[in-house]
Amino acid sequence: MKFNLPKDQKKQAYENVRNELEKNLILRLIAINIDPETFDEAAFTPNPLSTAQLDIKSILEKMQEMTQKIEEIENDDD
Numbered sequence: 001m002k003f004n005l006p007k008d009q010k011k012q013a014y015e016n017v018r019n020e021l022e023k024n025l026i027l028r029l030i031a032i033n034i035d036p037e038t039f040d041e042a043a044f045t046p047n048p049l050s051t052a053q054l055d056i057k058s059i060l061e062k063m064q065e066m067t068q069k070i071e072e073i074e075n076d077d078d
Helices: 007-031 051-075
Strands: none
Touching: 007 051
8 A cells, every 4th residue: 555644754653653562562571570671582482372472572573564664764765
């Protein structure tokens, strides 16, 4: 789908989504007794039997997608 928002508004929308995902990540981590300040996403391997841990993995993936979208917008010279 093609959106007609200006680049700055589109970037802001993706940043807002990423911020909301980050808030959700913090809540999920706290819920399973992981300190968000010391959480290492690179070392995180979710237990496939844990819905909470799979949710954390999903949030991390979505945050990465938003970061990529923001970088694409910043690097787009249109």
